[in-house]
Amino acid sequence: xxxxxxGTGVVGKTLGAKLAKLGHEVRIGSRSAGGETxxxxxxSAGGGSTEGTFAEASAHAELVFNCTPGMxxxxxxxxxxxxxxxxxxxxxxxNPLDSSKGMPPTLSVCNTDSVGEQxxxxxxxxxxxxxxxTVTVAVMVDPSLIPGxxxxxxxxxxxxxxxxxxxxxxxxxxxxxVMDLGDITAARxxxxxxxxWLRLYTKLKTPNxxxxxxx
Amino acid sequence: xxxxxxGTGVVGKTLGAKLAKLGHEVRIGSRSAGGETxxxxxxSAGGGSTEGTFAEASAHAELVFNCTPGMxxxxxxxxxxxxxxxxxxxxxxxNPLDSSKGMPPTLSVCNTDSVGEQxxxxxxxxxxxxxxxTVTVAVMVDPSLIPGxxxxxxxxxxxxxxxxxxxxxxxxxxxxxVMDLGDITAARxxxxxxxxWLRLYTKLKTPNxxxxxxx
Numbered sequence: 001x002x003x004x005x006x007g008t009g010v011v012g013k014t015l016g017a018k019l020a021k022l023g024h025e026v027r028i029g030s031r032s033a034g035g036e037t038x039x040x041x042x043x044s045a046g047g048g049s050t051e052g053t054f055a056e057a058s059a060h061a062e063l064v065f066n067c068t069p070g071m072x073x074x075x076x077x078x079x080x081x082x083x084x085x086x087x088x089x090x091x092x093x094x095n096p097l098d099s100s101k102g103m104p105p106t107l108s109v110c111n112t113d114s115v116g117e118q119x120x121x122x123x124x125x126x127x128x129x130x131x132x133x134t135v136t137v138a139v140m141v142d143p144s145l146i147p148g149x150x151x152x153x154x155x156x157x158x159x160x161x162x163x164x165x166x167x168x169x170x171x172x173x174x175x176x177x178v179m180d181l182g183d184i185t186a187a188r189x190x191x192x193x194x195x196x197w198l199r200l201y202t203k204l205k206t207p208n209x210x211x212x213x214x215x
Numbered sequence: 216x217x218x219x220x221x222g223t224g225v226v227g228k229t230l231g232a233k234l235a236k237l238g239h240e241v242r243i244g245s246r247s248a249g250g251e252t253x254x255x256x257x258x259s260a261g262g263g264s265t266e267g268t269f270a271e272a273s274a275h276a277e278l279v280f281n282c283t284p285g286m287x288x289x290x291x292x293x294x295x296x297x298x299x300x301x302x303x304x305x306x307x308x309x310n311p312l313d314s315s316k317g318m319p320p321t322l323s324v325c326n327t328d329s330v331g332e333q334x335x336x337x338x339x340x341x342x343x344x345x346x347x348x349t350v351t352v353a354v355m356v357d358p359s360l361i362p363g364x365x366x367x368x369x370x371x372x373x374x375x376x377x378x379x380x381x382x383x384x385x386x387x388x389x390x391x392x393v394m395d396l397g398d399i400t401a402a403r404x405x406x407x408x409x410x411x412w413l414r415l416y417t418k419l420k421t422p423n424x425x426x427x428x429x430x
Contacts, residue, residue: 179415200428209428
């Protein structure tokens with residue numbers, strides 16, 4: 001599959017590398033093409049990996065990952081361009097973490113809205129699926145870093161897109177338990193887990209922490 | 216132990232009944248004394264159980280449970296009276312659920328503050344411990360309703376009060392895994408789990424749902 005990764009931070013680079021390893025044709029996108037980080041990533045990811053602008057990465061793709069920070073995601077996706085996202089599954093991995101008022105970060109949007117919903121409203125023809133935002137990136141692509149079964153959540157308005165993401169999470173990344181929370185308004189619940197995650201990270205002194213739903 | 220329960224809703228009545236069963240001397244408190252609900256509860260709880268105003272229930276107690284809805288908790292505790300809470304462990308079970316704009320409810324405070332913190336600020340000599348707000352009341356007093364191990368959180372500024380609550384949760388209510396998240400600002404994380412809980416409740420069609428921390 002042709003996959004576009006928006007964002008050349010550690011999340012974008014790690015997800016992109018894993019997807020390239022799985023045999024996908026990955027193009028990583030940034031504000032401007034040809035940056036040092038992106039070129040180094042292409043070299044290390046190998047295969048048919050390429051890099052370009054947000055728009056070029058999205059135009060290339062059948063499936064797009066938003067790996068930009070939540071507070072700038074709308075801006076990055078505007079640069080990607082509505083037409084380049086049309087009809088495509090757009091996996092939103094972002095969290096609206098705001099560290100401008102000190103640590104721990106707070107959320108720049110929550111409770112009555114979420115980044116996932118903001119993106120879906122701004123790009124109504126994209127099929128936004130919120131997922132992966134509740135774990136550190138190493139765990140996203142290798143859930144076995146945490147012993148036992150633990151839960152990954154997905155939400156989105158398009159059942160086919162959600163099913164496609166669940167399949168990728170399970171067969172591609174090795175997730176054993178993926179729970180579909182419903183429409184994209186569930187992104188509020190997913191993003192509001194972050195304060196708990198940050199507390200657990202501090203307390204347990206490892207980023208390899210997640211939750212399992214018990215019932 | 217002499218325990219005061221503030222609130223005669225299903226949470227207060229169930230916690231009070233369990234604590235009476237454990238041999239504690241429980242007084243349940245409401246806006247006004249002698250109400251039908253409170254009198255019926257005293258009859259069914261038996262033992263040395265009594266009822267009264269918020270102030271009478273708090274004055275009676277060594278340990279106080281706030282079981283009023285989060286949006287009216289400050290008001291209820293003001294009626295209880297600062298002097299009646301002084302130096303006492305005050306377990307805050309509340310959630311700031313606001314259903315005034317429809318379902319699912321949103322939180323009336325979150326992200327940069329919490330009911331737990333509001334209470335601690337308003338009653339600085341009380342030892343506020345946030346706990347139990349992340350599960351339905353039947354599970355609070357009988358965690359075995361959910362199979363396997365799952366996690367209860369506590370937070371608070373006073374280490375002795377937190378330890379006292381952890382002991383009650385474990386030896387009184389049967390919790391196997393209680394995790395101390397730190398000072399009372401962690402109440403934000405605990406209260407912000409509610410949107411996820413509400414989603415899971417809807418999806419799984421049972422209120423007997425909780426999370427387990429995996430790491």
